[in-house]
Amino acid sequence: MYSVDHLSRYPFFRDALQNTSPNVMHDVLTGLIARPYILRFIQSLIAEQTPFSLIIVDLDNFKNINDNYGHRTGDAMLGCVAADLARFVGEDGIVGRFGGDEFLIVYFGSTAYDGLHDYLDRLYGEGGVFRKNVLVSGRSIFSTATVGCAAYPRDADSFDGLFALSDKTLYRGKSKGRNCFIIYVPEKHAHLEIPKLAQRSLYDAFAFMAE
Secondary structure, eight states, X not given: OOOHHHHTTSHHHHHHTTTSOHHHHBOTXXXXXXXXXXXXXHHHHHHTTOOEEEEEEEXXXXXXXXXXXXXXXXXXXXXXXXXXXXXXXXXXXXXXXXXXXXXXXXXXXXXXXXXHHHHHHHHHTTTOSSSEXXXXXXXXXXXXXXXXXXXXXXXXXXXXXXXXXXXXXXXXXXXXXXXXXEEOOHHHHTTOOXXXXXXXXXXXXXXXXXX
16 A cells, blocks of 8 residues: 555645545555556646556456456456566566556656657566466466556646557457557557457446546
């Protein structure tokens, strides 16, 4: 769970904390920022014209974990991944749970392609978040994820536009076999369409509160 001091660095959370308990802002299962508040935080950054990168993380084949080992093990897996993501991001941003096995990283360290590539490469490598065995409920489960990323305002200047591009790159990663990250590059991805088999994008699939 993020401390009040950590959240108070950001105007959105500092204002929200005047009337809202920090417990309400956190997802009960993972301790990350809950979906309504991470989405409102993103909206506030765009309103303030604060540059950042939006990273969508989707755990690979998570349904198989629930089906094969039970939801208790699945919940434990989500908790382990959430803790690893929060540790990895550290002081460079905020991590929220988008829904199910999807997470959002708001990253302030870089909006440039090279900087993002190095950062995400560490996420899968020396950062120790993915492509490793995780011990949960007495079982060793290999953890991988697919990641899509786009930057504000470099790639999009609106909330909906930024999510659409991040979502598109995520599905591009899934189409390439998962267990990879894709950073939005207009020359490569501008004309791609989310496959028809994905009837709804992640952004459309989860209702959210916006004020």
